[in-house]
Amino acid sequence: VWDACLRIIQQHIPEQSFKTWFEPIRPLKLYGKVLTVQVPSQFFYEWLEDNYVNLLRKALDYAIGRDGLLEYSIIVDTGNEKHQPLTMNVSTQKSPNYSRPDNFATDPRMGTAVKEKDQDSLTLDTYLNPNYSFDNFIEGDCNRLARSAGFAVAQRPGLTSFNPLMMYGGVGLGKTHLVQAIGNYITNHYENKLVLYVSSEKFTNQFINSIRNNTLQDFTDFYMKVDVLAIDDVQFLSGKEKTQDTFFHIFNHLHQLGKQIIMTSDRPPRELQGLQDRLLSRFKWGLTADLQAPDFETRIAIIQKKIQSEGISIDYDVIEYIAHSVNSNVRELEGVIVSLMAQASLTRRNIDVELAKNTLRNIVMNEDKEVTIDTIQEIIADYFQVSIADLKSKSRKKEVVYPRQLAMYLAKEYTDLPLKSIGYHFGGRDHSTVIHSIQSINLLMDETPDVEETLQKLRSYFK
Numbered sequence: 198v199w200d201a202c203l204r205i206i207q208q209h210i211p212e213q214s215f216k217t218w219f220e221p222i223r224p225l226k227l228y229g230k231v232l233t234v235q236v237p238s239q240f241f242y243e244w245l246e247d248n249y250v251n252l253l254r255k256a257l258d259y260a261i262g263r264d265g266l267l268e269y270s271i272i273v274d275t276g277n278e279k280h281q282p283l284t285m286n287v288s289t290q291k292s293p294n295y296s297r298p299d300n301f302a303t304d305p306r307m308g309t310a311v312k313e314k315d316q317d318s319l320t321l322d323t324y325l326n327p328n329y330s331f332d333n334f335i336e337g338d339c340n341r342l343a344r345s346a347g348f349a350v351a352q353r354p355g356l357t358s359f360n361p362l363m364m365y366g367g368v369g370l371g372k373t374h375l376v377q378a379i380g381n382y383i384t385n386h387y388e389n390k391l392v393l394y395v396s397s398e399k400f401t402n403q404f405i406n407s408i409r410n411n412t413l414q415d416f417t418d419f420y421m422k423v424d425v426l427a428i429d430d431v432q433f434l435s436g437k438e439k440t441q442d443t444f445f446h447i448f449n450h451l452h453q454l455g456k457q458i459i460m461t462s463d464r465p466p467r468e469l470q471g472l473q474d475r476l477l478s479r480f481k482w483g484l485t486a487d488l489q490a491p492d493f494e495t496r497i498a499i500i501q502k503k504i505q506s507e508g509i510s511i512d513y514d515v516i517e518y519i520a521h522s523v524n525s526n527v528r529e530l531e532g533v534i535v536s537l538m539a540q541a542s543l544t545r546r547n548i549d550v551e552l553a554k555n556t557l558r559n560i561v562m563n564e565d566k567e568v569t570i571d572t573i574q575e576i577i578a579d580y581f582q583v584s585i586a587d588l589k590s591k592s593r594k595k596e597v598v599y600p601r602q603l604a605m606y607l608a609k610e611y612t613d614l615p616l617k618s619i620g621y622h623f624g625g626r627d628h629s630t631v632i633h634s635i636q637s638i639n640l641l642m643d644e645t646p647d648v649e650e651t652l653q654k655l656r657s658y659f660k
């Protein structure tokens with residue numbers, strides 16, 4: 198069954214990503230419709246869920262059926278030098294708890310990671326994820342205000358003037374990490390405080406379900422009982438008037454009782470279009486703090502912390518190389534490190550600058566980054582199952598000509614190489630051949646919509 202999944206997955210992502218993220222996965226067992234697979238680390242698992250959840254779902258649908266479930270067994274280093282497998286049961290389907298609002302009453306801790314004491318099995322309900330803490334949050338100029346306000350709130354929830362605490366910043370800059378760190382800190386230091394972390398998306402879905410099931414009262418009662426409400430990515434509430442109304446009531450109720458409210462958003466409040474003014478004005482009652490992209494020193498520190506926590510060592514020049522090359526956000530930085538380690542263990546190589554270069558080329562191809570002609574050729578070759586040598590050859594076979602023309606087209610689009618050198622990279626063709634190729638693709642595009650679609654897909658691999 199896993200092989201069937203892999204075949205589907207392989208068709209949808211570049212070879213390199215497949216190698217990095219799917220080859221290290223080991224199928225363990227299939228019990229009924231539940232497939233259990235083993236993954237090398239917690240982070241690896243998170244990466245899969247963050248980046249490939251839809252693809253995994255698609256593969257499962259196909260290989261097992263719509264009700265198929267995936268469970269991960271994560272290898273966790275317990276510190277006594279032996280790897281003890283710890284099973285974390287996380288399905289790629291939404292947890293059924295959230296579609297049944299009557300669970301609100303029975304499981305007041307809903308919304309936190311519930312640890313069953315006698316087993317070493319963790320059920321992640323939603324994500325108050327114990328791995329996010331202040332200890333492993335690196336402080337830098339880019340996030341100092343948000344971090345210290347967050348820490349103050351964690352120490353004295355509801356008692357500082359930072360209520361609500363609103364933190365905003367671009368994707369992958371640590372908003373969820375911080376808000377979860379606050380939640381974890383409070384959970385660990387105040388036994389009887391009920392902390393609830395919820396994404397705005399989940400909040401909205403719960404709200405909609407409660408309307409559908411006639412349990413709106415239970416829904417609001419549940420939220421009004423908490424001591425700390427952390428609501429992530431409030432930009433998602435934009436335009437959702439009814440959800441905002443209910444959130445407004447909950448907000449007022451909690452705030453009046455001196456309960457702590459923490460929110461995050463991907464943009465500053467003044468740019469939150471589609472959010473009611475009465476909500477926005479309340480956001481300003483407390484403190485608004487921003488998170489910026491990490492500066493070079495912070496990036497170095499983050500990489501060092503990360504590799505240290507994984508128990509490996511990498512030369513400083515590699516760390517520096519990574520910090521120079523990945524400057525957009527922390528999530529990407531972590532992705533690079535994890536895939537570097539996966540690559541190193543797969544190929545049994547040391548992590549050196551060379552390996553880092555290759556990995557970076559294949560993994561972090563964001564928009565700002567230069568897409569090289571080599572990358573284009575690799576991706577095209579992968580996608581059409583032809584060899585790079587074919588692309589550079591004189592072959593006039595249809596199976597080769599079309600991919601070659603597309604590759605030249607994309608080379609023109611993505612690199613600022615002159616036509617002459619593009620030709621040179623395709624087996625020494627001259628610039629008129631390149632022009633001809635580009636024209637052919639343009640013509641084809643007018644005739645068949647598929648071409649545009651293929652191009653879109655290929656472009657998405659460069660990001």
Ligand code: ADP
Binds near residue numbers: 528
């Ligand atoms: P956001 O919610 O802003 O999109 P996340 O909180 O999910 O971003 O952060 C993305 C990843 O980067 C997470 O794995 C997080 O642990 C990590 N991260 C972000 N900022 C820091 C930091 N300052 N120190 C350590 N790790 C960080």
Ligand code: MG
Binds near residue numbers: 372373374429430
């Ligand atoms: Mg987030």
